[in-house]
Amino acid sequence: MSRKLKYSIFRYNPVDPDSKPGMQEFFLQETENLNLFVALNILREVQDPSIQFDFCCRAGICGACGMVINGRPGLACRTKTADLPDQVSLLPLPGFRLVGDLSVDTGSWFRAMNEKIRSWVHTDKEFDPQEQEVCMDNRVAEKIYELDRCIECGCCIAACATAQMRVDFLGAVAMNRIARFMIDPRDKRGHKDYFEVVGTDQGIFGCMGLLGCQDVCPKNIPLQDQLAYVRRKMGWQALRRLMPGQA
Amino acid sequence: MTTSRPACLDWLQMLTGICLVVFMYLHALFLASIILGPGAFNSLADFFEKYYLAQKGGPAIALVFLVHFFLAARKIPLSSREQKKFLSAAKMFRHRDTWLWMVQVVSAVVVLLLGAIHMWVVLTDLPITAEKSAARIQTGYWLVFYMLLLPMVELHVGIGWYRLGIKWGFIKSAARHRAKRAEYYLTTFFILLGLIILVRFLLLSS
Ligand code: HEM
């Protein structure tokens, strides 16, 4: 027998002056292999066309469908209803600007964060299209790729009580980005330069090791180990700076 | 330019934390000598005083304790807006490690108060003897006092080293669940040991 699932969905439209924040209930019969992406689309098609939520790739690639599912930040498209109880509560990710209902603006947050930590390969090398490409050691390439799989879904920020408490905290996603450039041989920046952007209380030293980030990341990025790596490197960098004759 | 201050304070927080963890576990093991009898306890206490470990080490630990408190307090949300944010985040997200942090904050406040009282009372009444300690605990008031302090200290210290390991990477993600289990066992062990010590003091006839 298939179950009838109850969905409690957060409703609020900030641009409508009459709209009040609250939860609205919907019922939907569960079908085989149903995931939240499909369920929400059915609800919107047949029950209430005004529900706002974001989707794009429906395959855990674009990071648009992050939301709080029964208290846990996660991707709707990667959540099977079979893994959920009969009642499903859906909230927008906290810590981002609310667009409406389940839709939040992660884009501006991520853009600001990436600008703050200067999230690009810094190099003086002139690009020469004729030249043969420089080969990267395969092990290094794979290590970078592992960290580069972040889809900027924002779940780690929503799950981080530190980030929720301190709005200027850059979060695990930023430390993971920096770790990725630290191991990239093409980036000419040294630990001295990285220290400038993350050797702060808004950066790595603000992290209290609560590991909400690690436990929700839908791409299973090893955030815990990256955070510790950045903390050790930045910790040593601070000591190095205290030595006489060092900048 | 970014200052080195946050980094250095984080180092200090870690180092004072490690000192206190090691101290607390040793402290419990030394106290456990009472299980062997007041003779063993007193000769251990004599030894510490002969080498001025109690007279000098005591205030040193008190200083480390104070420094650690001031460093860690930077992380405690002081404004009610931040407290509310943390609470609502923790409530929404039923997540063990996030709750453990709240346990750490609450136990820290208790340990700060009771720990300071305890150190004051013991260190201003040197030498330490089994008889004096037993007399204190047998008043009943101190028994209640220690029954509260004991679990709070052990929780704080246990969660403390686990968190330090996570933050600095002594505990890698592959070892996290084993480390957490070890933390629970160790904390339980030391609480039980503490209770046995208290009962032993309680039953010590003067
Ligand atoms: C150097 C300073 C310290 C000395 C010499 C010392 C010594 C003692 C002694 C002799 C006792 C037995 C009870 C008594 O005599 O009243 C005791 C119990 C206790 N102390 Fe300390 N202590 C010190 C610091 C601390 C600190 C900093 C803490 C907490 C962070 C602490 C937590 C406790 C607890 C929880 C008990 C009860 C333990 C049990 O029942 O096993 N002590 N301490």
Ligand code: SF4
């Ligand atoms: S690190 Fe993980 S949880 Fe955070 S934004 Fe990237 S993919 Fe999402």
Ligand code: SF4
């Ligand atoms: S370890 Fe905790 S405090 Fe640090 S970024 Fe992750 S969730 Fe936030």
Ligand code: FES
């Ligand atoms: S829709 Fe793209 S990640 Fe879910």
